Amino acid sequence: MRRVSLFASALPLAGLAAAYPRVDGPAPQAAAVQFASRAATGKTVIPKDSFNSFDTHWSYNYPWGTDHNGGARMNKQKVSTANDVLTLTASPATGEPPATNGGQQYPVHYLSGTVFAKQQFTVKPGGGYDFEADFKAPVAKGTWPAFWLTAVKGWPPEIDIAEWKGSGKISFNTFNTSSQVAAHDVTYPSPENWHTIRAQIRTASATDVWVKFFMDGGEITTQYGKNYVNSAFYLIVDLQMEGSSGSPGPSAGTTFQIRNVQVTDYNP
Template identity: 45%
Template sequence: MKNLALPLLSLLAAPLAFAQSGKVLIPVTSFDSKEEFDKYWGPLYPWGSDHNGSARMRDSQVRLENGTVTITAQRVNGEPQATHGGKKLDIRYLSGAIHALEHYAVQAGGGIDYIADLKVKAMAPEIDMAEWKGTGKISFNTFNTSSQVSALDVAYPDPDEFHSFKCETRDINGRDVSVKFYMDDNVVAEQVGRDYVGKTMYL
């Protein structure tokens, strides 16, 4: 079995802040040590190890070192199948995921609020700030329903180099949220999340 390089996805910490107040929700130091990491981040998806793809998340595929989180995908055989939407899915990779311990919502009039001890609904709004599917491209997606999706696939340049990603979410009209995606400080897509205002989301 070999370690793949989409693999060696490394994440450099960047602070998450209120758009208006400038309050930092996740500090840039959150990757500096295991102790700091555990204050803000949890392992796997918020709901467990499997989602709707061919990879199963394992904490062992996530490494924290020198202010960087490195996630490595590894080809495997013989893993028990996953179940999603009533279908059985073969697991072809072990990989890793992390999620913020707190939940977030875009509030009417602007900014992001952090919401402690509030459950996210099963069909929470979904924004894919950067999604890799093994095609050599990267996807920027906003889901309004499971079948109504705004999606853009673009070429992923120089995969062995670090790139920066940012997603700005803002209230448009007290109901809908604008979603602006950046790669390497350049706007690559603008989408709309319908009825996203006030809805709690995972990060």
């Protein structure tokens, strides 16, 4: 989702990839193996039924307020948690003042919903996390839902565990700077159906992490984040509109549904 309003190019993280080659198992190989998670079993820190006790685990809007770098302003009335399914709804709106982010202004054409986890997440040396959830995500032009991690202080780091930018594809991204980004897009099949997305994050060195992305049980790609260890993250579930997904967006209401969010802590 890009915490700041900078245009990032999809450049491979060549230096990190060379140091920690792509892996196919549950942990990096060669020199990086000593930094793999040492925890035999993880601890569940956000359970799959967390939307049944929303106020315990989640808060409304972004951690910094109602606006970001798109065409939607967040409103808690656009958030529903019926039947333990989080539904975010974006509806066309008029007369809203522009949003400001990173010194730029964005016209606001929608009221929508976003939530973030009250708990922050920090990868410790020798540790990591698993983030998993089921999604029904819109892929029409002008819709920009995402499930993402962003730094509590500064930016980057950022990991887009799942991002949809109005193209019919799903994106998996890891930011090291605004211009050094590992970005991988694949076709998002049958958006009307539920799909399970998972990201494994583990230490690859004393300062860096690797991230393995999965969709519906199949591994998609592995990326690397520099200086991510000991950096605290927010976890955000977001239905932004327009912005990077193009404009104009839909003229009718749009929904983004999420269920079974689970976060497992593998820090020692």
